[in-house]
Amino acid sequence: MTPADILDVARDGILTVILVSAPLMIVGLVVGVAVSLVQALTQIQEQTLVFVPKIIAIFATMLLALPFMGDLMAGCMTRVMAKVVSGG
Template identity: 40%
Template sequence: MNTSAVLDIGLQSLLIAAKLSAPVLVTALVVGLAISLLQSITQIQEMTLSFVPKAIAVAIALLVSGHWMITEMVGFTHDMMDRIPELLAGSIG
């Protein structure tokens, strides 16, 4: 296993982590921004008003994108498992 293989696996891991976390993080960001704007307009400073809608929106985002996330993760895992013989052959020879 050489340096380029390790860097390639690391890059692929970071990319898949970013792709999988994006729907949840973007949803939380948009809902949080909307609630903060609403709170600043109405001057209501209630903590649960910020937390509960974000939690519900994130749960909905997970329900909508959950199947895609699992499919991506299973595909990535299969790709990594398929690379094991190649990586082991590179370290032996």
């Protein structure tokens, strides 16, 4: 493999990681902001209150997005193995 091929594989891996983690990160961000807004409006300043809704929302999102995430990772692995087998 040439250095350009290695950079292509690395770029593909980084893009795959971003796409796989994006749904979970976005849901965690939205739920965190929503709970923080409720805490600010009600003046309840409990630090552990944000974790339970965030965990439940991320778990539900993971269950829904798992086929999408698996397809992305399988596609990335297929492309990497094709490059390795073909020698570039």
